Amino acid sequence: MDFRNVLVRFLEELKRNKSPVISFLNDGIAEQEALALFSRINISPPKCLLDLYTWKNGLYSENINANYLLFGARGIFSPLEISTHLYVLDIEEEIYPKYLFPLFFDSTYLINIDPLSKSFNMIYYYSPSLGMSHPITIYDSLSKMFHTYIECFQKKAFFYDENKYFTEIIDDVEIISKSLNPKSEYWKQ
Numbered sequence: 213m214d215f216r217n218v219l220v221r222f223l224e225e226l227k228r229n230k231s232p233v234i235s236f237l238n239d240g241i242a243e244q245e246a247l248a249l250f251s252r253i254n255i256s257p258p259k260c261l262l263d264l265y266t267w268k269n270g271l272y273s274e275n276i277n278a279n280y281l282l283f284g285a286r287g288i289f290s291p292l293e294i295s296t297h298l299y300v301l302d303i304e305e306e307i308y309p310k311y312l313f314p315l316f317f318d319s320t321y322l323i324n325i326d327p328l329s330k331s332f333n334m335i336y337y338y339s340p341s342l343g344m345s346h347p348i349t350i351y352d353s354l355s356k357m358f359h360t361y362i363e364c365f366q367k368k369a370f371f372y373d374e375n376k377y378f379t380e381i382i383d384d385v386e387i388i389s390k391s392l393n394p395k396s397e398y399w400k401q
Contacts (some may be wrong), residue, residue, distance in 0.1 A: 215260050215355040219267045222358045225365045232280040232376045234268030238269040238291055249296050255313065255325060258333055260354040265292045273317070279338060282378035284361035286368060288338070308347050312336055315354075323354060336350075337398055350398040351389075360392045 226234050238396035239329040246265045250257045270291030271281050281288045290298070298314045309325035315335075331349055335357050351357035364370040369384035390399035 213355070213359075215263050215358075216267065218355050218358045218362070219263070222362055223268075225285060225362050229370075229372060230376075231283060231372060231378075232393050233271065233283045233378075236271045236273065236276060236281055238272055240266040241292065242266070243270045246292055249292050253296050253300055255299075257313075258323075258325060258327070260333060261313070261323065261325070264354060270294065278376075279377040283382055284364065284378075284380075285316055285321050285357075286337075287320045289315065290317045308336075308338055311340075312347060321350070321357075334396065348398050349396040350393070352393045352395045356393055363388050363392065370376040 223234070226258075232345070239248060243262055243266050246257070248263055250261075270289045273281055273288050278288060283289075294317070295314050298317075302308060302314065303310050308322060311329060312322035313325045314372055315321045315323055318339075320339045322338060324331045324334050324336065326332055333353045334349045335354060336347035337350035337352035338344055351360060361370065364385055367384065367388060369381045369388055371379055373379050386399065389396075393399055
């Protein structure tokens with residue numbers, strides 16, 4: 213299925229689940245604006261990144277309780293302007309390899325942007341605070357990540373509690389994620 217269609221289905225799923233995230237999603241930016249931001253940091257983005265940021269440009273999160281901004285990933289979907297800034301800082305500090313680009317504020321979810329890599333377009337998870345020494349693949353692609361989130365919501369592995377806080381049933385999430393992302397190392401542990 214086309215990634216743009218997956219994103220539309222994901223937004224419908226958020227609406228069906230009365231997610232507070234919806235009201236904080238920024239409108240997408242023009243493709244030319246996205247290309248200009250990537251160009252400033254010498255990146256030729258994969259199509260899926262252009263599709264993502266032209267669909268929605270991250271979340272408005274200033275002075276908002278983080279529990280209202282979660283929808284599956286362990287982090288907050290950042291606007292492209294912030295992701296490009298984080299990328300430059302993180303590469304300068306050698307936080308992770310140059311071929312990984314941050315999708316979320318805390319840089320725990322990264323996408324492989326090296327078209328020559330065997331794991332091109334795969335999503336990596338990285339959290340040194342959890343004792344991880346290096347990033348590992350967690351989703352087979354950006355499309356698979358959002359498709360996994362759709363499945364998790366539909367099968368009630370993801371939901372919002374009575375306070376509208378994002379909640380997950382870890383065992384169910386693992387079963388769904390493992391079945392939809394067979395190439396990713398995280399689910400093989």
